[in-house]
Amino acid sequence: MNVQMLLSSLAPLGEFLHWHQRLRTIDGWLYDLEAYALFLLAAQGPGLGEIVEIGSYLGRSTAWLAAGSKTAGREKVTAVDHFKGSPEHQAGQQFESKILLEEKSTYHRFLHNLRQAELDDHVSPIVGNSEETAATWSKPVRLLFIDGDHAYQSARRDFESWARFVISTGLICFHDVNVWPGVTQFYQELMQHAAGYREVASVVCTKVVQKQ
Numbered sequence: 401m402n403v404q405m406l407l408s409s410l411a412p413l414g415e416f417l418h419w420h421q422r423l424r425t426i427d428g429w430l431y432d433l434e435a436y437a438l439f440l441l442a443a444q445g446p447g448l449g450e451i452v453e454i455g456s457y458l459g460r461s462t463a464w465l466a467a468g469s470k471t472a473g474r475e476k477v478t479a480v481d482h483f484k485g486s487p488e489h490q491a492g493q494q495f496e497s498k499i500l501l502e503e504k505s506t507y508h509r510f511l512h513n514l515r516q517a518e519l520d521d522h523v524s525p526i527v528g529n530s531e532e533t534a535a536t537w538s539k540p541v542r543l544l545f546i547d548g549d550h551a552y553q554s555a556r557r558d559f560e561s562w563a564r565f566v567i568s569t570g571l572i573c574f575h576d577v578n579v580w581p582g583v584t585q586f587y588q589e590l591m592q593h594a595a596g597y598r599e600v601a602s603v604v605c606t607k608v609v610q611k612q
């Protein structure tokens with residue numbers, strides 16, 4: 401075994417540990433391994449175009465995407481969220497959000513978290529509905545991360561609204577596959593019927609698909 405090759409993963413691991421220290425307090429539902437995958441894809445993923453995230457909440461996934469692209473000197477992250485929470489975050493629901501209850505929006509905490517991490521200069525937030533924002537969008541996208549409302553129709557709507565902007569060889573990451581039934585059903589249907597999309601990686605509950 402070549403020792404240099406053996407230790408070649410230390411540099412990216414060191415970067416991950418650096419950012420992990422900084423971002424560990426941002427609450428959210430992204431596992432560390434998924435965070436590292438987003439970091440690597442934002443830093444080194446294929447193609448030229450924008451990075452777009454649907455569903456930011458308090459900025460956990462946003463920060464990891466921005467950390468990757470900023471470290472590599474690549475493009476800013478566009479974060480699309482109405483910041484009113486998903487159905488499960490509302491009062492009395494399974495993942496009731498204390499911040500949403502107190503502040504009625506997660507936007508100020510999202511901005512605060514990005515400022516604390518010194519990543520606010522690398523994120524362009526759009527406060528709005530995913531479908532309506534897509535209707536006014538026109539730029540090519542190289543990396544799309546979908547983590548909005550988890551109902552079947554919503555997962556489908558987010559994909560159909562945004563996938564047309566993804567460049568050939570570009571990547572779409574679906575969060576919560578095999579966690580939320582609606583997301584899982586949509587993803588399985590997509591993989592069965594949609595020509596032109598190929599699963600290239602699976603990291604915890606994030607599926608990474610490449611547009612052919």
Ligand SMILES: C[S@@+](CC[C@H](N)C(=O)[O-])C[C@H]1O[C@@H](n2cnc3c(N)ncnc32)[C@H](O)[C@@H]1O
Binds near residue numbers: 429462481506530
């Ligand atoms: C599961 S959270 C995102 C978690 C985040 N990616 C993380 O890493 O912690 C889902 C987010 O999607 C947003 N959302 C739900 N439906 C939406 C819609 N139709 N348009 C825009 N944002 C939406 C909610 O406000 C919520 O912040």
